Amino acid sequence: MLKYLFAKNEDIPAGSAAIFWGFSSIVWFVIGTGLGSFNAAKLAFPDFVTGNEMFAFGHMRQVHVHAVIFGWISMAFGMAMMYITPALGNTKLWSEKLGIWNAFLWNVGLSLGLTLLWIGMTSGREYSDFPWFIDLYIAVFMAVPLAINVWMTVLTRRTQGIYTTNWFFAAGVFMVAIVFIVGNLPEWFHLTGLTEAYLTWWFAHNVLGLWITPVAAAIAYYTIPKVTGNPLYSHRIGHLHFWSVVVFYSTPAAHHLMSAPLPEWLKSFASVEGVLILVPAIAFVSNIMLTMQGKWNMFVENLEVRFTITGVLLAIPLNMQGGFQQTRAINWYVHGTGWIVAHAHLALLGFSTFLEGAAVYLGLQTLMKRKLYSLTLGNMHFWMLLIGFSIYWTSMTIAGLIQGAGKIYEVPYIDVVIAEHPYMIARWLGGTMVFISNVIWLYNMWMTAREGTVVPAGRLPHEIAYER
Amino acid sequence: MAFIMDNPLSTTNSPEQNELDKKLWEAEDLGGITEDNNRMPVPVVWLLLLTVLTAFAITFPLWGQRPTALIYADFVKDLDKPEIQALSDAAAIEKIVAAHKGDALAFQQERHPVTMDELRALKPKIEELQKNGADLQDYTVVGVDIVLANFEGNFKSGAHEIPAIIGGQLLKNGERQRHQPWWDDGYTIDIFYVCLFFLGVTLVVKRLPPSSWQPVHGHEH
Numbered sequence: 001m002l003k004y005l006f007a008k009n010e011d012i013p014a015g016s017a018a019i020f021w022g023f024s025s026i027v028w029f030v031i032g033t034g035l036g037s038f039n040a041a042k043l044a045f046p047d048f049v050t051g052n053e054m055f056a057f058g059h060m061r062q063v064h065v066h067a068v069i070f071g072w073i074s075m076a077f078g079m080a081m082m083y084i085t086p087a088l089g090n091t092k093l094w095s096e097k098l099g100i101w102n103a104f105l106w107n108v109g110l111s112l113g114l115t116l117l118w119i120g121m122t123s124g125r126e127y128s129d130f131p132w133f134i135d136l137y138i139a140v141f142m143a144v145p146l147a148i149n150v151w152m153t154v155l156t157r158r159t160q161g162i163y164t165t166n167w168f169f170a171a172g173v174f175m176v177a178i179v180f181i182v183g184n185l186p187e188w189f190h191l192t193g194l195t196e197a198y199l200t201w202w203f204a205h206n207v208l209g210l211w212i213t214p215v216a217a218a219i220a221y222y223t224i225p226k227v228t229g230n231p232l233y234s235h236r237i238g239h240l241h242f243w244s245v246v247v248f249y250s251t252p253a254a255h256h257l258m259s260a261p262l263p264e265w266l267k268s269f270a271s272v273e274g275v276l277i278l279v280p281a282i283a284f285v286s287n288i289m290l291t292m293q294g295k296w297n298m299f300v301e302n303l304e305v306r307f308t309i310t311g312v313l314l315a316i317p318l319n320m321q322g323g324f325q326q327t328r329a330i331n332w333y334v335h336g337t338g339w340i341v342a343h344a345h346l347a348l349l350g351f352s353t354f355l356e357g358a359a360v361y362l363g364l365q366t367l368m369k370r371k372l373y374s375l376t377l378g379n380m381h382f383w384m385l386l387i388g389f390s391i392y393w394t395s396m397t398i399a400g401l402i403q404g405a406g407k408i409y410e411v412p413y414i415d416v417v418i419a420e421h422p423y424m425i426a427r428w429l430g431g432t433m434v435f436i437s438n439v440i441w442l443y444n445m446w447m448t449a450r451e452g453t454v455v456p457a458g459r460l461p462h463e464i465a466y467e468r
Numbered sequence: 469m470a471f472i473m474d475n476p477l478s479t480t481n482s483p484e485q486n487e488l489d490k491k492l493w494e495a496e497d498l499g500g501i502t503e504d505n506n507r508m509p510v511p512v513v514w515l516l517l518l519t520v521l522t523a524f525a526i527t528f529p530l531w532g533q534r535p536t537a538l539i540y541a542d543f544v545k546d547l548d549k550p551e552i553q554a555l556s557d558a559a560a561i562e563k564i565v566a567a568h569k570g571d572a573l574a575f576q577q578e579r580h581p582v583t584m585d586e587l588r589a590l591k592p593k594i595e596e597l598q599k600n601g602a603d604l605q606d607y608t609v610v611g612v613d614i615v616l617a618n619f620e621g622n623f624k625s626g627a628h629e630i631p632a633i634i635g636g637q638l639l640k641n642g643e644r645q646r647h648q649p650w651w652d653d654g655y656t657i658d659i660f661y662v663c664l665f666f667l668g669v670t671l672v673v674k675r676l677p678p679s680s681w682q683p684v685h686g687h688e689h
Contacts, residue, residue, distance in 0.1 A: 235505055238503075279520075
């Protein structure tokens with residue numbers, strides 16, 4: 001892949017950039033979940049790896065979080081954009097070479113940033129823990145080139161209309177650039193106090209709401225009609241979904257700070273918008289579910305559809321939790337507990353990961369024109385990922401409720417730690433299952449590239465999934 | 469692209485524009501994907517309506533919002549009364565609360581019960597604020613601390629000498645022009661915001677051919 005860095009754009013085979021992004025994302029997923037498993041082990045077994053501050057939980061947690069968000073999720077998005085955006089415009093990617101350089105610089109920057117976090121150089125701001133110069137690098141060498149490639153591909157399309165997926169992609173890369181630049185102002189200009197707190201959570205909320213959520217949803221708008229052959233149920237509901245994401249997801253940042261001395265009107269405003277996050281969720285889930293009419297057998301039979309629909313179904317508990325846990329009445333109880341950790345994993349490891357998994361499975365097979373090496377390993381990956389995630393989510397939700405009760409009734413902290421210990425072990429087991437499933441996935445995709453059956457011209461990989 | 473308002477709940481396009489849109493819709497191949505023009509199912513519309521109502525109902529500050537210092541101002545005055553000082557703490561707080569049952573702030577006082585120890589700790593702080601002419605509604609009680617928390621409300625600025633007349637009264641510099649009541653912390657903005665959103669989306673989808681028309685997708689995907 002690196003040989004294309006200095007090749008002429010026209011000499012680079014179509015899809016090369018997407019393949020680079022796709023394999024990078026899986027490798028980061030393995031690294032990110034491996035670190036997650038390590039961190040969970042430290043919480044379950046306090047004597048596990050002590051004596052070296054670089055392996056302390058405070059160091060390793062940030063590396064895990066950023067490896068997953070910027071490595072796995074964002075690079076899987078880059079992969080999806082590199083092949084879906086041109087496909088929907090009946091055109092080629094604007095610049096394969098820019099795409100390959102972008103993936104290369106993404107991997108270099110992320111490796112550097114994670115190393116700095118590992119040795120303890122951090123801004124200490126949730127989801128934006130990288131030091132300011134790495135943030136600048138991310139904006140200039142990672143986010144902006146991706147946005148340029150996506151926008152230019154949309155602008156040079158050979159269709160008059162723009163399909164729903166590409167609205168979300170084009171808006172997503174634009175919004176994340178704004179979120180990144182504005183959200184990191186406290187680091188570049190040393191803003192402090194409530195301003196910093198508010199901007200930190202404005203960033204953290206919107207990197208989820210204006211990047212991960214809409215782009216993950218956009219993948220479902222592509223994979224379900226593409227694989228099932230059904231038309232998207234409603235272009236009109238797509239409009240409601242798109243605009244409600246932009247309007248209702250961009251405003252509730254203050255609901256992360258319900259106990260802070262922010263103006264009460266801002267918290268109330270944010271809290272109402274927080275519940276209204278259910279509007280895009282309802283639009284999205286209903287549109288995809290209705291698109292599946294007559295093809296529900298594929299939920300069982302087809303791997304990409306199963307990944308996609310699982311992600312879509314997980315959007316229901318995700319948004320029910322997200323909408324209501326931020327209201328004053330419930331936030332009082334769950335704030336600062338493992339419930340929130342469970343919710344974050346429901347968003348990133350549940351809802352979005354299953355959608356990204358579908359994009360990477362479908363994209364890599366389509367672009368490499370090779371059938372999946374082993375459907376059995378693919379199924380094993382799906383079930384281990386789902387069961388591992390479910391164990392994690394359930395155990396952390398219960399642990400969070402215990403912590404909430406301990407907080408409210410002022411139970412001594414050490415008693416709460418003892419009470420939640422079994423759930424910390426369950427969390428480690430679930431997380432480790434997720435990690436192992438991803439190692440299997442990496443092997444399966446590697447073998448697909450090397451030994452997968454060549455897909456005949458004019459056919460799609462999923463059409464021949466059960467043919468020997 | 470003019471708006472035709474003959475039947476705005478169906479479409480605001482002209483018939484000619486709708487015909488062009490329909491042709492494009494059926495002819496265009498977006499990477500092998502097509503779209504239908506279905507309207508949102510009625511039960512989902514009801515679900516959305518319920519969501520909007522719930523959003524306002526559940527965030528209304530009956531629960532979880534911190535008390536303002538104002539609701540304890542009359543309580544702390546009672547602390548100096550000999551008949552209160554003669555009672556045990558439990559009986560004293562009961563008597564104080566009972567004495568203010570009919571007050572305008574009774575509802576909020578009931579939502580935020582307080583102990584005698586807390587009142588004793590709050591007393592000098594509230595009196596200090598009153599001495600300085602502070603508006604106690606702007607201050608929030610956090611445990612036994614009182615912090616400035618409501619930044620809402622415009623003050624007549626001294627930067628220019630243009631007189632401000634609000635509600636028929638001429639304001640002096642430094643006087644408050646508007647004060648948000650405790651029950652309306654952000655809700656008027658939300659109502660405005662939500663209404664504009666649904667109006668905007670309605671305008672967008674009514675630029676499509678009516679939902680009674682469905683495209684015929686003539687090719688396999």
